[in-house]
Amino acid sequence: MxxxxxRRKMLASLGLVSAVGGAGLTLxxxxxxxxxxxxxxxxxxxxxxxxxxxxxxxRYLEQAPGESDPELLIPLTFADEDGNLRGNPWKQLDKTIxxxxxxxxxxxxxxxxxxxxxxxxxxLVALMMERGELQWPR
Amino acid sequence: xxxxxxxxxxxxxVRADVCVIGAGFAGVSLALALKDSGLRVALLESGGLETDExxxxxxxxxxDGPHRNKSYLQTSRSRVFGGTxxxxxxxxxxxxxxxxxxxxxxxDSGWPFGPEELIPYYQRAAPLLKIRxxxxxxxxxxxxxxxxxxxxxFTRFVPKALFRSHPVARFxxxxxxxxxxxxxxxxYLHANVLELxxxxxxxxxxxxxxxxxxxxxxxxxAQEFVVAAGALDCARLxxxxxxxxxxxLANDFDVLGRYYMDHTRLPRTAQLVPTQExxxxxxxxxxxxxxxxxxxxFSPNREAQRSLKMLNCGVRLSxxxxxxxxxxxxxxxxxxxxxxxxxxxxxxxxxxxxRRSKPIYSAKLYNEHVPLHHSRVRLGSERDPLGQQRLxxxxxxxEQMDESVGRTLELLAMEFGRLARGRMxxxxxxxxxxxxxxxxxxxMGTTRMHPSPKKGVVDADCKAHGVNNLFVASSSVFPTGGFxxxxxxxxxxxxxxxxxxxxxxxxx
Numbered sequence: 001m002x003x004x005x006x007r008r009k010m011l012a013s014l015g016l017v018s019a020v021g022g023a024g025l026t027l028x029x030x031x032x033x034x035x036x037x038x039x040x041x042x043x044x045x046x047x048x049x050x051x052x053x054x055x056x057x058x059r060y061l062e063q064a065p066g067e068s069d070p071e072l073l074i075p076l077t078f079a080d081e082d083g084n085l086r087g088n089p090w091k092q093l094d095k096t097i098x099x100x101x102x103x104x105x106x107x108x109x110x111x112x113x114x115x116x117x118x119x120x121x122x123x124l125v126a127l128m129m130e131r132g133e134l135q136w137p138r
Numbered sequence: 139x140x141x142x143x144x145x146x147x148x149x150x151x152v153r154a155d156v157c158v159i160g161a162g163f164a165g166v167s168l169a170l171a172l173k174d175s176g177l178r179v180a181l182l183e184s185g186g187l188e189t190d191e192x193x194x195x196x197x198x199x200x201x202d203g204p205h206r207n208k209s210y211l212q213t214s215r216s217r218v219f220g221g222t223x224x225x226x227x228x229x230x231x232x233x234x235x236x237x238x239x240x241x242x243x244x245x246d247s248g249w250p251f252g253p254e255e256l257i258p259y260y261q262r263a264a265p266l267l268k269i270r271x272x273x274x275x276x277x278x279x280x281x282x283x284x285x286x287x288x289x290x291x292f293t294r295f296v297p298k299a300l301f302r303s304h305p306v307a308r309f310x311x312x313x314x315x316x317x318x319x320x321x322x323x324x325x326y327l328h329a330n331v332l333e334l335x336x337x338x339x340x341x342x343x344x345x346x347x348x349x350x351x352x353x354x355x356x357x358x359x360a361q362e363f364v365v366a367a368g369a370l371d372c373a374r375l376x377x378x379x380x381x382x383x384x385x386x387l388a389n390d391f392d393v394l395g396r397y398y399m400d401h402t403r404l405p406r407t408a409q410l411v412p413t414q415e416x417x418x419x420x421x422x423x424x425x426x427x428x429x430x431x432x433x434x435x436f437s438p439n440r441e442a443q444r445s446l447k448m449l450n451c452g453v454r455l456s457x458x459x460x461x462x463x464x465x466x467x468x469x470x471x472x473x474x475x476x477x478x479x480x481x482x483x484x485x486x487x488x489x490x491x492x493r494r495s496k497p498i499y500s501a502k503l504y505n506e507h508v509p510l511h512h513s514r515v516r517l518g519s520e521r522d523p524l525g526q527q528r529l530x531x532x533x534x535x536x537e538q539m540d541e542s543v544g545r546t547l548e549l550l551a552m553e554f555g556r557l558a559r560g561r562m563x564x565x566x567x568x569x570x571x572x573x574x575x576x577x578x579x580x581x582m583g584t585t586r587m588h589p590s591p592k593k594g595v596v597d598a599d600c601k602a603h604g605v606n607n608l609f610v611a612s613s614s615v616f617p618t619g620g621f622x623x624x625x626x627x628x629x630x631x632x633x634x635x636x637x638x639x640x641x642x643x644x645x646x
Contacts, residue, residue, distance in 0.1 A: 113551035
């Protein structure tokens, strides 16, 4: 598979965040610790599974229809405990998911026990796929 | 010495110091422990050296319990010299510390002594059962969780090993020569005890009335009587011995036969999709001595059980084969696997995703059965060929048992998720879940131990309340039974009772 992710496309997809906090916020959020290119490479490694993640996310959103909005899901997925979008998003995601499992913030999707944040991440991916902001297949 | 009671004349009276009824794990252990004590022991066995139709036919009765266990009465007992050791799989484990405790979320729980009382007897039982691991078990000093299996960093679960008898100890084969050659122990085969006759004041047992399919009627007189016939038949015999005490022996308060328990086995309750490249999801470093163990399970630790009011149980994970995966793994398994591997191996740990497909693991649950007054065995109206009332077994459960299963699996799923080792699908929560509930063939509790006759049939020394020379050596005395095969504890208790009898006769 070729990597068709470009910085422009990444910004376009993450431009959803700008709707929440402005383009400047987006740049600050995702460049604080990493270059865009590094970030794109990381996302690319998740991409082989994006179709699966999207399907799961669609099932989640069917059970939580009130969250079918990227503007709602992005901060729910990536914000820290103070509600801020800052630092490395993947590290924050890691932290939040593990905290979910520790504290019982779980959700069942067709019997699967998942972190609520994982479900929201999947929902976000599903919405991005449906809006054409993630390309599959590449 | 071995005697075939079919060859004895009717009316024969046999005298001994100790009459042990039942030559299974408990009876044989007791006889072995007493054979050099100076006491004369008569060890009575309903069957012969081989199984036969007559003896097996005595096992029939009525079973009212999980529908997949219709042959329960035949598969949980064995009327042959060696008893159920003849059909034992070889797996066992001591009870956990929490199994002895009076837990406020489990009514009628609690043993009259703690785990330290049985440790020396577990140690002595190990060579009898051909278990090689107890030395290490003691050195670790831990009763809960055998932590040489260094699992991942679970905070709420403990890996527990189930020991393996190797080669599987068939008591009827292993110890036949020892007993046959003993001058003080006589094994009486084809000796079906019809009833225990009490003295007119009911304070002691005068004799055991015995019959067999050859039509011989015999009487056994002894100073001490030990019923070691398995949990179902111990209760049956005491209930049927009602010439003096009309409700049966040691049954002034209608406890005899009640609090019957058997472990449930729930297969395919959950599936685990692993997300890490290396090893199985629950393995850490230092796992060794696999050859000593049948397998190991994950059990909620003491704190989790206490804080969440859970029952003791063990979750065993085993790999599904390819044909089973599509049929039995939960839907969305590919999608969840994709999400989990995508996150766990890239985002969460920074390593590359695994390119080859990973197996899916299926979870089987081994569950504690709580003591319930209305879960019971009783005498039915049908009679067997020897004229004895057949058993009616009524296995009952409650909501707490069901809820604890779901809670356990959810908690385990959270552990695997937190550790980024995998994701779990809980089939048991599915309304269409159809996997059968099996019983473990471990009947327990029917002559339970309790200091008070209002709550128990025997006291802490396994002596029947109000009957001075009647004892029980069986899982029937267990007030609670944990989730593990009871064999190890049965033998330990029998050895403990042997010591008590020796002390009683000044022979310690």
